[in-house]
Amino acid sequence: MNIDDLKNTWNNQSTIDTSIDINQPLLATIEVNQQMRKLESMKWRRIVESVVFFMIIVALWQYIVDDFTMSAPVISACILNVFAIIGLAGNIGQIALISKVDYAAPVKTLQQNMFEICSHNLQITRLVLLSVPFYMTYMFLGFDVLFSVDLYQFLSDEMVMFYAVSSAAMLAGTVWFVSKLSYKNITTPWVKWTVAHIVGEPLLEMAEFLNNAETA
Amino acid sequence: MSSDKETHFAQLMKQHKGIIYKVVNSYCQHQDDRQDLAQEILTTMWLAFDKYDSEFKFSTWMYRIALNVAISYYRKDSRREDKANNDGDLLLDMAELSQEDNSAEIKQLYYFISQLDKLNKAIMILYLESEPYDSIASSLGISKTNVATRIGRIKEKLTHQFQEKAS
Numbered sequence: 001m002n003i004d005d006l007k008n009t010w011n012n013q014s015t016i017d018t019s020i021d022i023n024q025p026l027l028a029t030i031e032v033n034q035q036m037r038k039l040e041s042m043k044w045r046r047i048v049e050s051v052v053f054f055m056i057i058v059a060l061w062q063y064i065v066d067d068f069t070m071s072a073p074v075i076s077a078c079i080l081n082v083f084a085i086i087g088l089a090g091n092i093g094q095i096a097l098i099s100k101v102d103y104a105a106p107v108k109t110l111q112q113n114m115f116e117i118c119s120h121n122l123q124i125t126r127l128v129l130l131s132v133p134f135y136m137t138y139m140f141l142g143f144d145v146l147f148s149v150d151l152y153q154f155l156s157d158e159m160v161m162f163y164a165v166s167s168a169a170m171l172a173g174t175v176w177f178v179s180k181l182s183y184k185n186i187t188t189p190w191v192k193w194t195v196a197h198i199v200g201e202p203l204l205e206m207a208e209f210l211n212n213a214e215t216a
Numbered sequence: 217m218s219s220d221k222e223t224h225f226a227q228l229m230k231q232h233k234g235i236i237y238k239v240v241n242s243y244c245q246h247q248d249d250r251q252d253l254a255q256e257i258l259t260t261m262w263l264a265f266d267k268y269d270s271e272f273k274f275s276t277w278m279y280r281i282a283l284n285v286a287i288s289y290y291r292k293d294s295r296r297e298d299k300a301n302n303d304g305d306l307l308l309d310m311a312e313l314s315q316e317d318n319s320a321e322i323k324q325l326y327y328f329i330s331q332l333d334k335l336n337k338a339i340m341i342l343y344l345e346s347e348p349y350d351s352i353a354s355s356l357g358i359s360k361t362n363v364a365t366r367i368g369r370i371k372e373k374l375t376h377q378f379q380e381k382a383s
Contacts, residue, residue, distance in 0.1 A: 003343070003371050009321050010344040013234070020233040020254065024226045028219075033259035035288060103260050103284045104267070104277055106357030107338060110284045202290040205334075209287065212335055213358050 042117060043098045046091045053088035057081060063145075072152030073144035076137035083131050090123055108213050115183060115206045121199050126178045133171035136163050183207035184214075225265055228274055229258070235278045242329045242337050243286040257285045279345075280355055283338045324381070328374055339366050 032040065060081040064074055097117055103110060143151040155163075185191045186207040196204045229236075236257055244250040261281050268277055329340055335356070342352045349367075353360040 003340075003374050006321060006325050007344055007346060010238075010325065011234075013237075013322055020229070020236055022226050022229055022258070024222055027222045027225065027262055030259050030262055033256055033263065035256065035260065035285065036263065102267075103264055103281045104269070104272075105280070105284070106355060107280070107283055107287060107335075108357030111287065114288060205290065206288075209334055212333060213356070213362075 039098050039101060039117070042120070043095055046094045046098070046120070050088055050091040050095070053084050053091060056084045057088060060084065063141075071150055072140040073150060076134075076140040079134055079137045080131075080141065083127060083134075087124070087127055090120075090127070094120055108210070111206055111210055111213070115203065115210060118203045118206065119199060122181060122195065122203070125198050126181060129174045129178055132174055133167045136167065183210050186211050221265070225262060229261070232275055232278050235275060235282055238341060239279075239282040239286050241326055242341055243289065243334075245330060253286060253289050256289065257282045260285050276351070276355065279342065283341070283355070287334050287338065324378075328377060332370065336366055336370055339363060340370055343367055343370075 060077045064077050064081070067074060094117060097113055101110070101113055101117070105113075140151050143149045152160075180188070180191055181194060182191075183195075183206070186195065186204070192204065195207060236254055239257065240250045240254045244253050261278065264281060268274070329337055332340060335358075338356055339352060342355060347355070349360050349363050353363045356363070
């Protein structure tokens with residue numbers, strides 16, 4: 001017995017004729033289903049997040065324009081603005097991606113799109129992690145906004161060097177860490193664990209599927 | 217006009233209902249999940265019906281949607297959710313994998329398919345439908361070589377399992 005012997009049996013399963021009964025009058029009332037409802041709610045969340053990012057960008061831009069000098073707080077505002085713009089662009093990309101989900105597309109294409117859509121929290125985590133080496137920007141900006149103090153002026157050369165070196169080390173570490181958080185590395189146990197904890201089991205299944213699809 | 221569309225859709229579904237039946241039985245072990253997945257596949261097809269591109273065979277279009285929905289279906293969070301309609305009526309009623317149908321061979325075949333991963337399940341179903349390798353590759357978005365390699369491995373595994381059963 002082999003797989004080819006079973007093709008006939010497969011195609012002549014006797015229950016198929018009576019297998020499915022469609023409630024035709026109900027068809028017209030169907031406007032959305034479970035998966036589409038989930039996608040629609042994701043789209044609205046992305047829209048709300050986009051508005052928040054946009055407001056942050058406007059506020060930071062306003063701050064930069066109001067006192068445009070080469071001071072530490074203004075440079076910090078510029079750096080944080082770059083992260084906010086990346087966040088906004090990512091959200092707009094997500095909204096576009098959700099709008100073009102096509103269930104008649106090839107399976108791998110749809111799964112890749114769904115992975116990108118569902119991995120939004122992972123992307124946000126990446127963005128936050130990448131901003132960690134720039135933690136001093138929050139300090140400089142915060143001190144200036146709250147106390148009108150340019151903290152940088154009070155730092156000794158040694159402190160500046162310490163912060164510069166620690167930020168550079170953290171940047172190297174976070175870039176490496178973030179680059180590993182991809183479905184291509186899902187077989188690595190710590191990547192699998194991290195992805196599962198940040199975004200949950202369904203995304204892990206998708207990542208494993210995509211990884212599997214790329215290897216013969 | 218709209219009722220024409222429903223009638224046309226229902227007729228096409230009747231002609232090709234085996235596709236939903238086979239995909240659902242291959243991807244779900246429990247009757248509740250089967251029913252839920254079948255509803256989800258049917259509603260997705262209905263909602264995408266306006267965009268059906270007649271360049272594709274209808275059965276190919278149906279298989280793509282059915283497999284995409286089945287592969288994306290996540291039992292843990294979908295089991296407790298509402299069905300596709302609000303009033304509790306079912307859009308579709310799916311028979312259980314019946315006792316009378318099925319020859320030991322079919323049962324064994326479904327059992328074997330249930331042990332495959334999601335991608336190999338899709339390959340196996342399309343292969344059993346006698347789809348050519350390039351059509352399977354195009355429906356799944358993977359290379360023809362990848363399809364051929366996987367089918368080779370599935371055949372080997374199946375032969376091995378049948379031999380084990382026989383001995």
